[in-house]
Amino acid sequence: METKDYLQMMREIKDFAFATVDESGRPEVRIIDIMMVEDDCLYFLTARGKDFYQRLLGQEFVALTGLTKNWEMLSLRGRVRQVSQEYLQPIFEQNPSMNEVYPGDSRNILEVFCLYEGQGEYFNLSGMPIYRETFLVGQPEEVYRGFLITDGCIECGQCAAVCPQQCIASAAPYVIRQENCLHCGLCAETCPVTAIDKRTSL
Ligand code: SF4
Ligand code: SF4
Numbered sequence: 001m002e003t004k005d006y007l008q009m010m011r012e013i014k015d016f017a018f019a020t021v022d023e024s025g026r027p028e029v030r031i032i033d034i035m036m037v038e039d040d041c042l043y044f045l046t047a048r049g050k051d052f053y054q055r056l057l058g059q060e061f062v063a064l065t066g067l068t069k070n071w072e073m074l075s076l077r078g079r080v081r082q083v084s085q086e087y088l089q090p091i092f093e094q095n096p097s098m099n100e101v102y103p104g105d106s107r108n109i110l111e112v113f114c115l116y117e118g119q120g121e122y123f124n125l126s127g128m129p130i131y132r133e134t135f136l137v138g139q140p141e142e143v144y145r146g147f148l149i150t151d152g153c154i155e156c157g158q159c160a161a162v163c164p165q166q167c168i169a170s171a172a173p174y175v176i177r178q179e180n181c182l183h184c185g186l187c188a189e190t191c192p193v194t195a196i197d198k199r200t201s202l
Pocket of ligand 1: 149153154155156158159173193194196
């Protein structure tokens with residue numbers, strides 16, 4: 001699927017856990033609604049009195065994750081920026097229940113942010129093998145995660161034998177089907193010649 005499809009899926013899930021860190025670097029998480037998707041950006045709100053608002057202004061970066069009823073997880077880490085309050089009108093039109101929470105002019109305590117650049121992942125645990133796919137919002141530098149079999153492979157086959165998802169193919173060198181990999185690391189721990197590298201991770 002394309003980025004726009006994943007963002008639309010996120011809008012349908014709507015309730016996401018948004019993570020930031022506080023002034024001491026300790027993690028914080030809260031549920032925030034994705035209010036609108038437009039031009040490959042995610043829009044959400046917070047009120048000026050909330051700690052979350054201060055975090056967004058100070059860090060301009062969030063990580064969020066949500067789950068469908070079918071065990072499909074969508075996560076996204078990326079840069080955010082505050083945008084004009086003019087976005088409140090289309091957001092309230094698309095989310096009419098907001099009129100009950102912030103009736104009349106009280107909506108003006110809200111500020112609108114958009115996530116405009118980042119890297120996301122779709123992760124489906126409901127099938128066998130599992131399936132994951134990365135998607136990019138904007139033009140960030142892509143970060144690769146998981147494990148990679150290097151040229152040091154002596155083709156013994158031990159990694160393929162232990163892989164819980166059977167996602168390592170026999171080749172020279174052996175190769176991991178990245179879209180089906182759990183990132184569990186069992187192959188790397190098993191390899192007798194340490195030919196499996198861990199790539200950049202969270
Ligand atoms: S266990 Fe190591 S050496 Fe053996 S096939 Fe896998 S990567 Fe290659
Ligand atoms: S990390 Fe786990 S799932 Fe992925 S290839 Fe290695 S053993 Fe298989």
